[in-house]
Amino acid sequence: MIGAVTGDIVGSVYEFHNIKRTDFPFWSDGSRFTDDTVMTIAVYSALKEYISGGRQGDxxxxxxxxxxxxxxxxxxCGYGGRFIKWIAGEDDGPYNSYGNGSAMRVSAAGALARSVQEAGELGKISAEVTHDHPEGIKGAVAVAxxxxMAGHGYDKAEIRQAMKNLYSLDLTLDEIRPHYRFDVSCQGSVPQALEAxxxxxxxxxxxxxxxSIGGDSxxxxxxxxSIAGAYYGIPEDIKAQAMSHLDRYLISLLTGESR
Ligand SMILES: [Mg+2]
Structure with missing residues (x-):
């Protein structure tokens, strides 16, 4: 989850000021957590409760x-328009979204699952409470x-092969970057994140x-x-910087400690 949180905080400065290069300041005064962090931690909290209850029930x-x-x-914190209404409202039903909100919040499904299949199933369920469009579900399943796989010894060739069942992945970042535009759909941002x-x-x-791709940075x-964190681990200094941008409540949810 800290991989997702770090990406969100680092990318927050560039969402509306895209920078199509890699040599930018990693942290800056404007770096802040946004909806990606909040919902990643919310899904993590839900999965922890479900798993501590023995994976029983709905x-x-x-x-x-x-x-x-x-x-x-x-x-x-930056929610999309329909998600704001869903969060605030009493209607708990999904709204057929294929926005990338389903894929940005899903990392705990991959981190806490016991198999690739279970990661995909938990990812699917985490998506379909709001993003029940097939592309919304697919984005979450892919990232989960x-x-x-990244956290369980699969190499990149194996991960690429598995992801090719879901997305074509036929463009390199250098081919994507010059023409890429802001696109908050799963199908328009998940394959780019996988390629990165x-x-x-x-x-x-x-x-x-x-x-460096630009878009919804x-x-x-x-x-x-979230994938890179599972694959490489996260350097301690980066982890500490990311955590320093969170408030006590979010830290307590992530660490299980109240401070
Ligand atoms: Mg955001």
């Missing part, structure tokens, strides 16, 4: 409760499975590559960072 209502409970504390991970040489490099970096 996960959907736990996700809905945690996403609303935690999400309502941060009304201005990639995070699981697959071409990266380390965690920081992956986040830099993800931001904090979310692309959150998705790519």
């Amino acid at each position: 996960l959907h209502p736990i996700l809905i409760r945690k996403m609303k409970e935690i999400g309502r504390r941060y009304p201005d 499975e990639a995070v699981f 991970f697959l071409e990266s040489s380390g965690f920081e490099d992956c986040v830099r590559l993800a931001v 904090d979310t692309i970096a959150a998705m790519a960072g």
Whole structure:
């Protein structure tokens, strides 16, 4: 999860000021956590509750409760329009979204699953409480499975092969970058995030590559960072910097300690 949080915070400065290069300041005064971090932690909290309850019963209502409970504390963290209404409202039904919100929040499904299949299933459920469009679900399944594989010894060729069942991945970052425009759909940002991970040489490099594409930088970096964190691990100094941008409540949810 810290990989997603780091990507979100680093990318937050560049979401509306795209920078199509990799040699940018990794942290700056404007770096802040946004909806990607808040919802990543909300999904993590829901999955932890579900798993500590023995993986029994329906996960959907736990996700809905945690996403609303935690999400309502941060009304201005950058949610999309329909998601704001869903978070604030009493109607708990999904709204057929294929936005990348389903894929940016899903890393805990890959981190806590016991198999690729379970990662995909948990990812699917975490998506369909709001993003029940097939592309919304596919984006979440892809990132969840990639995070699981990255954390369980699969190499990049194997991860690329698995992801090619979902997306074509036929363009390199250098081919994507010149023409890439802001696109908050799963199908228009998840394959780009996967490619950033697959071409990266380390965690920081992956986040830099993800931001360098442009577009919805904090979310692309959150998705790519979640996979890279599982694959390479996260350097301690970067982890500490990321945590220093969170508040006590989010830290307590992530670490399980109240401070
Ligand atoms: Mg965001």
